[in-house]
Amino acid sequence: MKYVIGIDLGTSAVKLLLVNQNGEIKHEVSKSYPLIQERNGYSEQNPEEWVAQTADGLKELVRDFRDEAIEGISFSGQMHGLVLLDESNDVLRPAILWNDTRTTSQCRRIYETLGEDKLLEITKNPALEGFTLPKLLWVQENEPEILKQAKTFLLPKDYLRYRLTGELHMDYSDAAGTLLLDVGKKEWSKEICEAFHLPVSICPPLVPSYEKVGSLIEAETFGLSQAPGVFAGGADNACGAIGSGILEEGKTLCSIGTSGVVLAYEQDSDKDFNGKVHYFNHAAPDAFYAMGVTLAAGYSLNWFKEVFAENESFDELVHDIASVPAGSNGLLFTPYIVGERTPYADAAIRASFIGMDSSHERKHFVRAVMEGITFSLYESINILRESGKSIDTIVSTGGGTKNKDWLQMQADVFGVEVVKLSSEQGPGMGAAMLAAYGSGWFHSLEDCADQFLKIGETVKPIEDNVKKYRELFSIYQEIYHQTKSLNRQLSAYR
Structure with a gap:
């Protein structure tokens, strides 16, 4: 029997699912980590907590499956969070999360600079405190020395995936929640970056959620005899949709x-x-x-x-x-x-x-x-x-x-x-389905859903x-x- 792993990096915990070719969940593990809330409206996390807890969770998840074929790993993750990396890809400051509300003035700045119509034309979304661009602008205004050191930014699950593969990417579904992506064209908006004096190079390479972006490095440390392929994964709501x-x-x-x-x-x-x-x-x-x-x-x-x-x-x-x-x-x-x-x-x-x-x-x-x-x-x-x-x-x-x-x-x-x-299992199952599809188990995600998802009850109005x-x-x-x-x-x- 072959397996895939879905990793859902949530706000309070990371949840890992081991799923077989029939869509059956054979084992699941959850590991929690704390929030950092130093001031009212602030919500941050230490990205190293994500890495440490995921590593422990992986070891526990596969402990009894070491000789089985685990072919793929993919991710679902909390959206919008800002992880800034320097030239060495080291984290510059704690991640600012989706539920951080310090950026009201930066949202106003976005509207004043771009105009609401232009923002909606490009990004399809309004400027809200939770999105990533307002967070970047807050760092630009309040911690300029940090932003000057920044080579790139990632979202939470992308940083976790980088630490497991050594490869830097962001998928389209998560990029769409940054207010920096031209959603229709599926490319970073040079117009928005230039309007706020951000180099386009700060935006990471874009990939589809089901694309293989690397393999699990040091697989043996997790108790695996071979390195599974790692697939980009997606935003938690997008993966929740796939998993449903x-x-x-x-x-x-x-x-x-x-x-x-x-x-x-x-x-x-x-x-x-x-x-x-x-x-x-x-x-x-x-x-x-x-x-x-x-x-x-x-x-x-x-x-x-x-x-x-x-x-x-x-x-x-x-x-x-x-x-x-x-x-x-x-x-x-x-x-x-x-x-x-x-x-x-x-x-x-x-x-x-x-x-x-x-x-x-x-x-x-x-x-x-x-x-x-x-x-x-x-x-x-x-x-x-x-x-x-x-x-x-x-x-x-x-x-x-x-x-x-x-x-x-x-x-x-x-x-x-x-x-x-x-x-x-929502987002975690959606991540596992992306790994299964990316691994070539199915011709389409629809075929995967037919195999993995079953209706339990239908209620008529x-x-x-x-x-x-x-x-x-x-x-x-x-x-x-x-x-x-x-x-x-x-x-x-x-």
């Missing part, structure tokens, strides 16, 4: 974790969403994806649990929501507890319960929170549909699949069949609920506009 089978038009992913993501496959390089949703290169060949984000999806439900049901499990918290009708008896919740991304990109907006009366019990509030999260995700689906996109199947992953009533809620709010996979949720969604959409001014006034008291 989002590989053709009409298929859309809804992932509910701490944040929530709606991701739709796109074939065209010139699709224009006017910055309302993200538009990135896919890790699949010659493809793209549109993506909307709910900042506090599962986090909103977790917040409610910690405040009002601290000593209960999630199963206990949600066990009786089926007894509450769709619409929670006129109670609505907006999940803006840390601001919102899609479609508002508003860091100041805050959450609301609307419609409370004395008849409401805790179970109504729980269902309202779950419905509010689902409505927020539907905002992204609605934008995609308004652009003319056909969405006929939604694959649901993450916390939204753990409760059958939430799965039904998604089908009813979205108005289409919702599919749950029999095994959920209930038409009466679909109609009710459409009416409630119109009211839900008004809440943001009605409360925006109030929330800005209240911010002075926080």
Whole structure:
């Protein structure tokens, strides 16, 4: 039996999967590492922690498989993080991560220098604090001596891959999240680099996610008798899409974790969403994806649990929501507890319960929170549909699949069949699939998905609920506009 390894470099841990030719996960290992948060809004990590924990994880993963044929390794990784390297490819400073928010003034500078229309024309995305270019500009303004020493920059998984192969590259799907890539042309934008006095040479060579970029160096130190090929890999959301089978038009992913993501496959390089949703290169060949984000999806439900049901499990918290009708008896919740991304990109907006009366019990509030999260995700689906996109199947992953009533809620709010996979490994599985495809096991990623991914459950929408949720969604959409001014006034008291 042959194997591949998928490595998912997350924000808090690296997860490694050993997958055989049938798509079966034979072993998995997770290793955590800390965040560095020296000031409010700062979020950094030491890249050496990624390397050390991945090396330990690899040794543990293959310990009982030393004589087996491990043919390929590929990666999924947290997007947008900035790793600066000097002439010797040594790290110049801790990596600035995707969830670091120090770069508001640099985002303004991007708009003032380029203009929003030009930025969207080239990168297909707005200037947000999480992206890489604002981080580069922050270093340029605040640590100029560091930037002067920088020969190149990488994203987190690219640095990890460099340390395992000795080769420097970045794939298109991760490069699309830097605000330096011409997404349609699939090349670094000289215009953007020149506008901000950055040499184009600071940008690393670009490769497809499935391309072999080297082999594992010093394989014997990990207990391997031969060096597996190493493939570029992709951004975590792109790999999550591959690992969920989002590989053709009409298929859309809804992932509910701490944040929530709606991701739709796109074939065209010139699709224009006017910055309302993200538009990135896919890790699949010659493809793209549109993506909307709910900042506090599962986090909103977790917040409610910690405040009002601290000593209960999630199963206990949600066990009786089926007894509450769709619409929670006129109670609505907006999940803006840390601001919102899609479609508002508003860091100041805050959450609301609307419609409370004395008849409401805790179970109504729980269902309202779950419905509010689902409505927020539907905002992204609605934008995609308004652009003319056909969405006929939604694959649901993450916390939204753990409760059958939430799965039904998604089908009813979205108005289409919702599919749950029999095994959920998302980005890590997507990375393993890139390694399998790159190793020549399959003619296409679609063939790989047919072998690796199986449907566990399909939930059909209930038409009466679909109609009710459409009416409630119109009211839900008004809440943001009605409360925006109030929330800005209240911010002075926080």
